[in-house]
Amino acid sequence: MLELLTPSEMGEADRLTIAAGTPGAVLMDRAGLAVADAVATRHPLGHRIVVVCGPGNNGGDGFVAARVLAGRGYPVRLMLVGEADRLKGDAADAAARWRQRLPIEPLDKAAVAAADVVVDALFGAGLARPLDGEAAEAVAAINAGRGEVVAVDLPSGINGETGAVMGVAVKADVTVTFFRRKPGHFLLPGREYAGRVRVADIGIQPDVLTTIGARCFLNAPGLWREHWHPPAVSGHKYVRGHAVVVSGPVATTGAARLAAGAALRIGAGLVTVASPPDALIVNASHLTAVMVRSVDGAEGLAGLLADHRLNAVVIGPGLGTGPETVARVATVLDGPRAVVLDADALTSHRDDPAGLFARIAGRSHPVVMTPHDGEFARLFPDIAAAGLPKTDRARQAAARSGAVVVLKGADTVIAAPDGRTAINDNAPPWLATAGSGDVLSGIIGGLVAEGMPGFEAAAMGVWAHGAAGERAGIGLIAEDLAPALRDVLRALAADAS
Numbered sequence: 001m002l003e004l005l006t007p008s009e010m011g012e013a014d015r016l017t018i019a020a021g022t023p024g025a026v027l028m029d030r031a032g033l034a035v036a037d038a039v040a041t042r043h044p045l046g047h048r049i050v051v052v053c054g055p056g057n058n059g060g061d062g063f064v065a066a067r068v069l070a071g072r073g074y075p076v077r078l079m080l081v082g083e084a085d086r087l088k089g090d091a092a093d094a095a096a097r098w099r100q101r102l103p104i105e106p107l108d109k110a111a112v113a114a115a116d117v118v119v120d121a122l123f124g125a126g127l128a129r130p131l132d133g134e135a136a137e138a139v140a141a142i143n144a145g146r147g148e149v150v151a152v153d154l155p156s157g158i159n160g161e162t163g164a165v166m167g168v169a170v171k172a173d174v175t176v177t178f179f180r181r182k183p184g185h186f187l188l189p190g191r192e193y194a195g196r197v198r199v200a201d202i203g204i205q206p207d208v209l210t211t212i213g214a215r216c217f218l219n220a221p222g223l224w225r226e227h228w229h230p231p232a233v234s235g236h237k238y239v240r241g242h243a244v245v246v247s248g249p250v251a252t253t254g255a256a257r258l259a260a261g262a263a264l265r266i267g268a269g270l271v272t273v274a275s276p277p278d279a280l281i282v283n284a285s286h287l288t289a290v291m292v293r294s295v296d297g298a299e300g301l302a303g304l305l306a307d308h309r310l311n312a313v314v315i316g317p318g319l320g321t322g323p324e325t326v327a328r329v330a331t332v333l334d335g336p337r338a339v340v341l342d343a344d345a346l347t348s349h350r351d352d353p354a355g356l357f358a359r360i361a362g363r364s365h366p367v368v369m370t371p372h373d374g375e376f377a378r379l380f381p382d383i384a385a386a387g388l389p390k391t392d393r394a395r396q397a398a399a400r401s402g403a404v405v406v407l408k409g410a411d412t413v414i415a416a417p418d419g420r421t422a423i424n425d426n427a428p429p430w431l432a433t434a435g436s437g438d439v440l441s442g443i444i445g446g447l448v449a450e451g452m453p454g455f456e457a458a459a460m461g462v463w464a465h466g467a468a469g470e471r472a473g474i475g476l477i478a479e480d481l482a483p484a485l486r487d488v489l490r491a492l493a494a495d496a497s
């Protein structure tokens, strides 16, 4: 159930299902029934319900929900934004059935304000342009009310593909969507408008997903857990890989140590910090289980990495920008190892992103890059400026660079060069703290050292980072994350066994 379908993919699911013999009216009846059930489980008989319908099939779902709820004895009023005689198809039929018993009313703001529940059935997948006029007024009335808001499919005004607010949008407490959730439920700001998202089965068969080629997912353990193996009794630290984190100069060594500690904690067998000679004493005096080696420049790094048991490298945090960093990245990418590129390793290629991508092309070991928006814009200025949904930005960058791209933020998107994309939703706000990104790159570095494929390692890393942040709680500093990973791993291991 982790697939996320864009409105056009959902339309395709709808068409395939209808072509296979289920009439659209049946799908609409099931959708409306699911909405009615969601209302009824939350509200006792007697609660006043207002259903606000729009001109399309989202409104059609609203007509069905209103009829079911009225049939169960709730006091229901239905208001239509638009003209009843312009309703079409299944929505027109649903409206006709409602009208046999109860009236279709125009928007009554006072009634919306006083309702115990407002069902928002204005717009869903068919939202085509920013809301204005009466539709925008209806949204404002719904948001001003004191009752609970249950949105049908999407909060009206939220773009189901991008999560963008199209003019104005309904703030829902609960959103009932159908068959599969949508990217707009998780991409910001959509996530903040959707409330709790419930998925209703309306009889669409999962095999349509293959035909559609669904490739966007919610980031959750089901997406990568089978690729993650907790330490086995017969295991040995050497089979869990050896990660190297490249340290910056004396004053900025902390970032590498944060990454190294996280790599070890997530389960890499061994972790070494490759330290400039003059920073050795600083690094050594702060590290215990993580090893330290004195490594001078790109050449020294090449010497260290000649030992191919060192199978993963994290490079970038605290490293400094410039030609020396470019040279070290080239060294790291030239050999049989997984690589995580972060921070200064990315920024140092702002003048020649194509040179970086050429080094990544054709590698058989994974490369993961973890840019925030600023770093992303330096490497992919045209993609950043094109006004694309976040999922498409990450996906295009992955295809161009050949790397798994982790486009960070409160709604981090992970994309693989083959087009698979995951949206993460478990990061608490306090995770945005100094050094948090260094920890993330270390976690991913540890997971690729353990042998996980790049996309799964990146997705699990982002999820585990968020889960650790949630467990550590408000007041978190980056140092708290690695300890909090223990609980996260324990829960995952228990779940996997």
Ligand SMILES: NC(=O)C1=CN([C@@H]2O[C@H](COP(=O)(O)OP(=O)(O)OC[C@H]3O[C@@H](n4cnc5c(N)ncnc54)[C@H](O)[C@@H]3O)[C@@H](O)[C@H]2O)[C@@H](O)CC1
Binding pocket: 010, 011, 013, 014, 027, 028, 031, 054, 055, 056, 057, 058, 059, 060, 061, 122, 123, 124, 125, 126, 127, 128, 129, 130, 131, 132, 135, 152, 153, 154, 178, 202
């Ligand atoms: N795809 C599926 O499998 C199913 C879809 N169903 C429902 O159908 C919905 C999609 O229905 P539609 O495609 O009819 O789309 P909507 O009902 O979301 O909206 C389309 C209508 O709104 C108008 N419109 C779009 N943007 C507007 C704006 N900014 N201002 C004013 N009017 C605007 C359009 O001209 C059209 O009349 C889904 O969200 C869902 O609720 C369900 O009935 C069950 C099955």
Ligand SMILES: [K+]
Binding pocket: 058, 120, 121, 122, 123, 124, 151, 152, 153, 154, 155, 156
């Ligand atoms: K809606």
